[in-house]
Amino acid sequence: MPKNTRDVAKHETGHLLGYTTHHDGPVTDVRGYPAEQRCNMLFTVPAAYTCRKCSDALVAFWQGMEYKTGERYLTAPKTGRLARLMQRCKGYGR
């Protein structure tokens, strides 16, 4: 069971931001992502760490929102993992 309030708050924020399932929920088995035992979005909230599969899913949710609404929700950071993901998705929807 979750022990750390901060970890649980992060987990619930993930749900509020659009990740409506859990790391190991139905239809979340995505080929190419390594197995994770300690992702924040597991139902048991074992850690603060959010794995790449779940963070990519959150970004994809907001990219879908941008595509469907024409509004801009994501800003592109200049460095870091999200920046690299955004560069890989360059041209998405626009």
Ligand SMILES: [Zn+2]
């Ligand atoms: Zn995960």
Ligand SMILES: [Zn+2]
């Ligand atoms: Zn949850």
